[in-house]
Amino acid sequence: MTSNVFIMDNGAHTIKAGYSNQTEPRVLLNAVMKAKSERRRPFIGDQLDDCRDASGLFYILPFQKGYLVNWDVQKTVWDYVFSKEIFNVNHASTTLIVTEPFFNFTSIQEAMSEIFFEEYEVDALLRINAGDLSVHKYHRDRPKELCCLLVDSGFSFTHIAPYIQGKKQKDAIIRIEMGGKMLTNHLKDIVSYRQLNVMDETYVINQVKEDSCFVSADFNADMKKARLKPPANDILRDYVLPDFTTIKRGYLRSLEESNGKSPNNEQLIRLNNERFAVPELLFRPSDIGVPQQGVAEAVVQAISSCPEETRPHLYRNIFLTGGNCNIPGFCERVYSEVRSAAPAEYQVNVSLAKGPTQYAWHGGAAVSQSAQFPEQLVTRDDWEESGFSACSAKFSV
Amino acid sequence: MASRETGRAKETGNRRVLDEAGRRRRARKALEALEQDNFHEDPHANLVMSKKAPKFEELLDSHGRSKERKRKTRSADYFKQRYRKNFAMLLEEDQLSNPDGPNYLTAQAGASQLPERHLCAVCGFPSPYNCVACGARYCSTRCYSTHQDTRCLKYTA
Numbered sequence: 225m226t227s228n229v230f231i232m233d234n235g236a237h238t239i240k241a242g243y244s245n246q247t248e249p250r251v252l253l254n255a256v257m258k259a260k261s262e263r264r265r266p267f268i269g270d271q272l273d274d275c276r277d278a279s280g281l282f283y284i285l286p287f288q289k290g291y292l293v294n295w296d297v298q299k300t301v302w303d304y305v306f307s308k309e310i311f312n313v314n315h316a317s318t319t320l321i322v323t324e325p326f327f328n329f330t331s332i333q334e335a336m337s338e339i340f341f342e343e344y345e346v347d348a349l350l351r352i353n354a355g356d357l358s359v360h361k362y363h364r365d366r367p368k369e370l371c372c373l374l375v376d377s378g379f380s381f382t383h384i385a386p387y388i389q390g391k392k393q394k395d396a397i398i399r400i401e402m403g404g405k406m407l408t409n410h411l412k413d414i415v416s417y418r419q420l421n422v423m424d425e426t427y428v429i430n431q432v433k434e435d436s437c438f439v440s441a442d443f444n445a446d447m448k449k450a451r452l453k454p455p456a457n458d459i460l461r462d463y464v465l466p467d468f469t470t471i472k473r474g475y476l477r478s479l480e481e482s483n484g485k486s487p488n489n490e491q492l493i494r495l496n497n498e499r500f501a502v503p504e505l506l507f508r509p510s511d512i513g514v515p516q517q518g519v520a521e522a523v524v525q526a527i528s529s530c531p532e533e534t535r536p537h538l539y540r541n542i543f544l545t546g547g548n549c550n551i552p553g554f555c556e557r558v559y560s561e562v563r564s565a566a567p568a569e570y571q572v573n574v575s576l577a578k579g580p581t582q583y584a585w586h587g588g589a590a591v592s593q594s595a596q597f598p599e600q601l602v603t604r605d606d607w608e609e610s611g612f613s614a615c616s617a618k619f620s621v
Numbered sequence: 622m623a624s625r626e627t628g629r630a631k632e633t634g635n636r637r638v639l640d641e642a643g644r645r646r647r648a649r650k651a652l653e654a655l656e657q658d659n660f661h662e663d664p665h666a667n668l669v670m671s672k673k674a675p676k677f678e679e680l681l682d683s684h685g686r687s688k689e690r691k692r693k694t695r696s697a698d699y700f701k702q703r704y705r706k707n708f709a710m711l712l713e714e715d716q717l718s719n720p721d722g723p724n725y726l727t728a729q730a731g732a733s734q735l736p737e738r739h740l741c742a743v744c745g746f747p748s749p750y751n752c753v754a755c756g757a758r759y760c761s762t763r764c765y766s767t768h769q770d771t772r773c774l775k776y777t778a
Contacts, residue, residue: 260664282665283658288708296701327725329711330718335704383728395723400730409655414745417771423660447747497745510737512655513648516730525731 230313231321231588232305233354236287237379237404237547239269240585241305244592249585250310256297257427258282261468268304277468281427290325290380290403292332299339306344315344319601321588323354326383326397328621337615341607348601350591351619357587358545358577359387364590371537373527375519375558376584377548379404382506382519384526388534392620396529398522402509404548408433410512411502419493428474432463432493433502436476439553440500441560450497454482459499465491503551507561520561527566539570549580637774639755647755743767 233240235254242249252269259267261277272278286298306313320340324333333351340346359372372387384398412429416422422429440446450459462482466474471490486492505511507518517525527538542562544555559574566572577583591597606614639647706714715724722728741748741760748760755773759765 258663258665263665266665280661280664282661282663285658289656291708291711293706293708293711294701295704296698299700327715327723327728329715329725331704331706331711331714335700339700395727397723397728398730399725399728406655409657412660413655418744426659444747451746501740501745508733508735508738510733510735511740513652515732517733518735521733521735522730 228317229319229321229589229592230311231585231592233323233357233582233585233588234292235323235354235378236285236290238581239301239305240582241311242585243311244589246589249582251581252305254286254298254301256284256300258284269301271304278427279466279468280424283426287380289401290378291329292324292336295335295339302344315346318346319348319350319592320344320346321350321352321357321592323357323584323588324351324621325380326353326355326385326399326621328353333615333619333621334612337602337607337612341604346604348603349607349615350597350601351615351621352588352591352600353392353621354584354587355383355385355387355545356392357584357591358543359390359392359587360594361583361587361590362541362543363390364594366541369537369541371534372541372543373523373538375523375542375544375546375549377403377506377519377544377546379547382522382546382548384519384522386526386530386534386538388530388537393530396526398517398526400506400509400516400519400522401514402506402516404430404433407437407502407505407548410505411437411498414498414502415493420491422493428466431474432465432495434550435474436461436463436495436499437503437551438500439503439507439551439557441553441556443500443504446500447497457496460494460496461499462492463495465493467491503548503554506548506554507557518561520558520565523558523562524565536570539566540573542572542574543577544574545577545580545583547581549576637754639774644756742772 229244231242231244231249233249237254238251239254240249240251253272254269257267257272259275259278260280262275267275284294284297286292286294286301288294292298305311306315322336322340324336336351337349340349355374355376358376359374362372363369370389374385374387376383376385380403382400382402386393386396408426408430411433412422412426415429446459449457454460458479460482461479462477462484464471464474464477466472467490484492484494507520509516509518523542527535530538542558544558548554555574555576559572562574563572600618602614602618712725716726739748739758740746741764742757743759743764746760748758750759750765752759752765752768752773757768757773759768
């Protein structure tokens with residue numbers, strides 16, 4: 225019997241979900257949200273589109289520090305994803321691929337396997353690191369390459385994971401505790417301190433971050449430029465905040481229009497060094513006192529803890545995935561920093577995933593077509609025979 | 622005759638200075654704040670909701686559904702009770718079961734080799750000076766006075 229394969233990349237901020245034969249996954253927030261304006265009901269996932277006024281949005285997230293802890297919230301969101309409103313999943317005839325973070329805790333793995341087999345009663349399950357899926361696709365697209373150094377920069381943290389011939393090197397994986405959530409919260413903090421109190425507006429400020437931040441190619445030069453007055457300073461911009469009546473979503477004004485004036489009484493915030501000082505935290509967490517390496521430093525460190533003969537291959541195959549890689553300039557910055565730190569005889573190649581957020585999901589689609597796929601699965605029969613030990617024997621996290 | 626000393630010297634003598642431990646505590650608190658999901662309280666916290674009132678869609682098909690399903694699905698609350706473990710507990714459990722790694726703690730990135738950058742706590746630009754009282758960076762007298770008026774030694778519990 226060939227069953228449908230449903231792939232769910234269960235991220236801490238968004239779920240990327242869909243059947244393996246879809247061309248693109250559906251991306252929806254992995255959260256239950258409450259709005260000030262709508263008192264009757266909470267919003268689950270992309271139900272938020274129905275919400276007219278998202279100011280002061282209150283998030284209830286299933287994840288904490290990147291690991292699943294609030295099961296009641298997660299169950300609510302999953303129920304919604306599987307419901308007939310979205311995918312109408314018939315679990316009994318469905319093989320499910322679900323992702324989990326590196327070094328996922330054992331009791332979370334147990335709980336997850338139990339929920340899918342006992343509660344949703346899926347036909348077969350594959351629990352896997354999102355990174356494994358991405359690397360699988362990377363190698364399928366580039367069959368000649370032997371190794372891959374994966375950088376997965378998400379909402380909660382950034383992982384640097386070396387893979388040698390498709391095998392993950394667990395002892396060389398590095399986690400930097402800097403992710404999209406920290407960036408948004410930091411931007412919220414500094415805007416609130418310097419201009420306008422936006423501490424309650426996580427949702428809006430996240431959009432501000434996505435619309436206006438970029439990774440600086442030369443931090444000190446950009447800092448110097450940001451000190452100057454407008455004609456010489458091409459970083460300074462006005463951001464028009466949404467008021468949820470006429471302006472549904474905020475937007476960044478172009479350089480010419482950023483004059484600080486609001487003829488129609490729009491609310492503005494001025495973004496200057498904030499635009500690049502915020503994503504800079506990924507490269508220098510020490511700027512806000514996190515005593516850790518930045519992305520490029522960690523890449524070099526992770527590679528140097530792998531066997532010497534694999535290093536040239538790893539330097540040649542640095543691959544960036546995860547939502548933060550959408551920030552313009554990210555790829556170039558990783559390249560220039562790694563290039564200057566790596567030994568000169570090694571060739572350095574950094575590539576950015578097409579659609580860094582959805583890439584792991586596409587990896588899942590690729591895995592489901594591979595010849596080894598049936599062997600990777602834990603089926604209903606396996607589960608009923610030996611329970612969680614069947615999962616721990618087959619799945620590696 | 623009063624002793625000859627400047628007013629400034631007197632002022633520095635009884636100025637309150639935050640010690641190293643206090644500064645570290647403050648920095649840690651600031652980082653913890655960055656981990657928060659929300660800054661404000663639940664806007665619906667004081668709302669009394671009647672859970673029994675069904676929504677429209679539920680009313681329409683609840684009849685057919687109850688026949689279809691043999692077993693009542695467990696409520697979300699069940700899962701809350703069943704897997705109640707917070708992050709700290711999970712971490713501790715992981716340390717006990719797998720102390721040598723590689724595990725969550727061993728994967729953490731080490732300290733950076735690069736020198737720390739000094740950025741103004743007020744405006745974010747490179748800053749050469751330190752606040753004597755609390756250790757925050759500032760770049761100019763203007764930022765310094767803003768810092769003193771707003772953050773310096775305030776909210777220290």
